[in-house]
Amino acid sequence: MSVFLALLVLSVTIFGLFLKYRHGFWQRRGIPHEVPSFPMGDFKEWRTTKGFFEIIGPIYKKYKGTAPFAGMFLVFRPVALILDMDLVKNILIKDFNNFRDRGVFSNQRDDPLTGHLFALDGTKWRDLRQKLTSVFSSGKMKYMYPTIIKVAEDFRKVLEEKQATAVGGVIEMSELLSRFTADVIGVCAFGIDCNCLHDPQAEFVSMCKRAVIERRHNKFIDSLMEGAPKLARTLRMRQLPQEVHDFYMGIVHKTIEYREQNNMKRNDLMDLLLELKNKSDKNFAITINDIAAQAFVFLIAGLETSSTTMGFALYELAKNQAIQDKLRGEISDVLERHNNEYTYEAMQNMRYLDQVFSETLRKYPIVPHLVREAQADYKTKDPKFIIEKDMMIIVPVYQIQHDPEYFPDPEKFDPERFTEAEIHKRPACTWLPFGDGPRNCI
Known part of the structure; x- marks a missing residue:
């Protein structure tokens, strides 16, 4: 001792x-x-x-x-x-x-959802960026526009319902915008109807908030991982909570399995990523983990960012x-x-x-x-x-x-x-x- x-x-x-x-x-x-x-x-x-x-x-x-x-x-x-x-x-x-590199934490092997375009470095980032640039072209994004408009129409109806019952005409917009954005991303990136606009407790959006706010470790360990990402990767450390990882990996696996078995097309991000996977060759291959990571960062980078920006825009327009x-x-x-x-x-x-x-x-x-x-x-x-x-x-x-x-x-x-x-x-x-x-x- x-x-x-x-x-x-x-x-x-x-x-x-x-x-x-x-x-x-x-x-x-x-x-x-x-x-x-x-x-x-x-x-x-x-x-x-x-x-x-x-x-x-x-x-x-x-x-x-x-x-x-x-x-x-x-x-x-x-x-x-x-x-x-x-x-x-x-x-x-x-x-x-x-x-070229950001030098932030990612661990494709042990924490696959962190292996996304934002965090990857070196040739992995370069090769994936080249492939995904074609996926995110304005022409292909246009295919998703009717889907977004459909969710926007649902958003309008929910807003009108809230306006009819709002006390003093006051509506809390930040939460509503977050749920609207979650529905858009859910259907465009993951190919699922999340129903967040009608269900404030929907698991999809609650898990996303956990992914943004929660970490696997305490503040000091998390800061060490950000300060020494290469060492953290060598030690096979993970950043995301296990429940968050299991939830989103599960969605992606089930969605891909269903679409491939039923030859289903929806003109969304998941379709575009599956096309890349099916076109993989010996020089560069897209795996299911890669698809999951890109869909996940689409969610993380798009949910609070988009809803918060819309909220601030409405705030300034009101003033x-x-x-x-x-x-x-x-x-x-x-x-x-x-x-x-x-x-x-x-x-x-x-x-x-x-x-x-x-x-x-x-x-x-x-x-x-x-x-x-x-x-x-x-x-x-x-x-x-x-x-x-x-x-x-x-x-x-x-x-x-x-x-x-x-x-x-x-x-x-x-x-x-x-x-x-x-x-x-x-x-x-x-x-x-x-x-x-x-x-x-x-």
């Missing part, structure tokens, strides 16, 4: 000394940074009292204009917070090949009557030219609607930062500032999109920022809700 205790104390001491040494990384290189906390670095308040963007915001404001990037720590991992727009453009576009009136006028004019049918072509002609959503995503970006990982040492314009190999990089989307240098009076909701003339006035990469460059949102 005494030997075990001695080994434990020694191990903890060594780990503590290692962390202390790692936390001197930026100081030894003369890079501006805040003094890190032990053991979480700059992220001791993450997932407790502050969000990611609230942590990096003060650092961005303090050091912007003084350096191309500032130093941070995610537990023991050094992180470069990018402050210079030219460097942002180089990382995302010009020198993309050196910053800004003039903008609401202008948008309503455009919608009426376009529908009149299309026989009062909300067709795919009609939607494409609603330019001001696009501006409203662009401004919503500027003011309320769902993904407040982008993550990249350097493949090799990278020299900036200042030779003192080198982004070293395997370093984690953060592009602060929220801070850039709220920077008065690029968006004057940033807290004002103003869709006129996104006219063609205004867009051309701004530097590249100042609007990044979907990222930019070859690894932007597909």
